[in-house]
Amino acid sequence: MQTFSYKTESDIVKDEGRNRFSRDTDILSSGSGKVVTGTVLGKLTNGGKFKPLAPDATDGTQIAAAIILQHADATAVDQEVVNLKRRAQVVLQNLVWPGAITAAQKQTALDQLAALGIIARMGV
Structure with a gap:
């Protein structure tokens, strides 16, 4: 995960x-580390908890399923969090x-979010 300045939900x-x-309200899975507002999440197939998107994974987290709307530290324990999961417009940038996502993987994730009704657009 890259280092980012903290954003608030209104930035997203x-x-x-x-x-x-x-x-x-969902569960951010233990082992996710420190996750910041605006992180694109995948959903674990086994158990239904969320983790940061991992395009090369095979556990469900390779599919974009939500965007977290708060900062959370799930380094050692599960955390209850608020996720954006449907019908919304978000600021793409x-x-x-x-950190290692490719342009093609990002486009795939954006398409997966769009299928949920979450449309990412350039904006402020």
Whole structure:
């Protein structure tokens, strides 16, 4: 994971469903480390917990499934977090990606988010 300046959810989300329809409370899996707002997450096939996107993985985390909306430290224990999971517009340049992600992998992840109704656009 790369080092980033801390962002807030308003730096990420530009539009979402009424009454926070776009958000869910989920579990960030132990071993994820320190995760910052805007990190694209994958969902573990076994257990349904979330971890930062890992495009080369085979455990479910290779598929973009959410964007975390808070800072969390899941280095040693699971953490309850708020994730953006549907019907929203987000600021593309403020999303946080794995350090070694390729342009093709990023586009695949953006397509996976779009399938959930999360559209990433350049913006401020």
